Amino acid sequence: MDKNLLIRFFEGQATTDEEMKVRKWMEASTENRRTYFKERKMYDMTLLLSKDTKKETVSQSSKKKFKFRKFIEIAAVAAITLVITLFYKNQERQEYWLTAQKISVPAGQRINLELSDGTKVWLNSRTKIEYPAVFADKERWIKLDGEAYFQVAQNIHKPFIVQTPKGNVEVLGTQFNVESYSDDSTFATALMEGAVKITAGNYQCQLKPNQMAYLKDGEIKVAPIEDYNPYRWREGIISFKDATFPYIIHKFEKYYGVEIRIENKAVMNYRCTGKFRHSDGVRYALRVLQKDVDFQFVRDEENHIIYIK
Numbered sequence: 439m440d441k442n443l444l445i446r447f448f449e450g451q452a453t454t455d456e457e458m459k460v461r462k463w464m465e466a467s468t469e470n471r472r473t474y475f476k477e478r479k480m481y482d483m484t485l486l487l488s489k490d491t492k493k494e495t496v497s498q499s500s501k502k503k504f505k506f507r508k509f510i511e512i513a514a515v516a517a518i519t520l521v522i523t524l525f526y527k528n529q530e531r532q533e534y535w536l537t538a539q540k541i542s543v544p545a546g547q548r549i550n551l552e553l554s555d556g557t558k559v560w561l562n563s564r565t566k567i568e569y570p571a572v573f574a575d576k577e578r579w580i581k582l583d584g585e586a587y588f589q590v591a592q593n594i595h596k597p598f599i600v601q602t603p604k605g606n607v608e609v610l611g612t613q614f615n616v617e618s619y620s621d622d623s624t625f626a627t628a629l630m631e632g633a634v635k636i637t638a639g640n641y642q643c644q645l646k647p648n649q650m651a652y653l654k655d656g657e658i659k660v661a662p663i664e665d666y667n668p669y670r671w672r673e674g675i676i677s678f679k680d681a682t683f684p685y686i687i688h689k690f691e692k693y694y695g696v697e698i699r700i701e702n703k704a705v706m707n708y709r710c711t712g713k714f715r716h717s718d719g720v721r722y723a724l725r726v727l728q729k730d731v732d733f734q735f736v737r738d739e740e741n742h743i744i745y746i747k
Contacts, residue, residue, distance in 0.1 A: 439463050439470070444477050454719070454739070457546075461717030542566045543584070545695025548672065548716075553580075556591035557598065560672040563692050564619070585617040587672050590632075604653060605638030614645075615669045625653040628663055667713065674716040676723070683708040683731060687746070694720040700746045702733050720744070 439460070446452040447460045464474045541561065543549050549561045554572050561567060565584025578598040590598045592611025600607040602618035604625035612632025618625045627636055628650040635644045636651050641658040643651055651660050667677035676693055678686055683705045687698050693716060700706070708731045714723045724735050724744070734747045 439473065441477065444474070448478060454721070458719050461719065464717065538568045539571055540566070540568045546693065548674070550672070555593065555596075558589040560587040562586065562671055563695065582616060582618065583620045585615070585619070585671070587613075587615045587669065589613050605636060608635045608637070609633070627651050628669060676714040676716060677712075679711050680709050681711070682706075683710065686710060686727070690720055690723060696720055696742055696744055698744045698746065702747050705731050705733050705746065
């Protein structure tokens with residue numbers, strides 16, 4: 439795979455055909471996926487080191503400064519920012535200021551990471567997370583805006599707390615999924631293993647394995663998990679069961695990073711069930727929906743908008 443094409447893909451500058459080419463290549467073999475993630479890590483590291491590079495090159499020519507500014511602008515598209523740990527040493531002791539690390543996942547992409555305590559986190563498209571470089575307090579606090587899947591490292595002396603725009607999820611050691619985007623009304627938590635306590639406003643509840651909780655009319659509702667497929671997004675699978683057409687389109691916007699406008703009001707009441715591989719792309723997903731729903735779609739490449747007609 440051409441490295442320049444991969445860089446354009448990471449930057450969000452690849453064309454629709456190029457995106458399809460990269461995704462099909464990545465899905466073709468385990469070796470390709472390893473190469474992809476290796477190049478992604480190298481690209482992310484370049485972004486993380488860019489701040490130090492800027493300090494070292496302030497005396498270079500204006501042409502090089504311009505190129506560097508353009509590089510920073512591209513880095514902003516990837517939106518992965520690391521605020522490094524600072525330290526100060528006096529004669530008798532060292533003091534460390536551990537500042538927050540922030541990651542923002544571009545639309546249409548996913549990221550996985552491991553926190554300092556060994557907790558593994560998968561971040562979905564358009565998700566933002568903020569966490570300390572080291573969990574130095576009695577509690578392990580992180581901030582989440584979006585959707586994430588957690589495998590929390592067990593530590594009974596340090597509860598793990600996920601703070602979201604609509605409520606908090608507290609755990610000791612478990613596997614669970616949280617969805618809470620600040621620009622969306624959804625707040626839902628699904629528990630696979632362990633136990634979690636959820637707080638939203640004046641409401642609290644504790645989940646058992648195979649239960650989910652969601653916010654409805656300002657109250658927390660608890661229900662059994664009947665379908666685990668929706669949580670396979672971290673595997674690159676988009677799954678729906680008896681979902682409304684507008685809901686599916688909304689999910690496509692999040693997963694593929696494209697605006698979709700429904701102009702055909704006749705499709706609003708359709709409900710659909712199905713699975714899609716993220717790597718197949720939005721065009722393929724819409725064509726599959728066309729088998730059950732009568733509509734046409736047109737893509738405005740210049741403005742990156744898809745119209746449902």
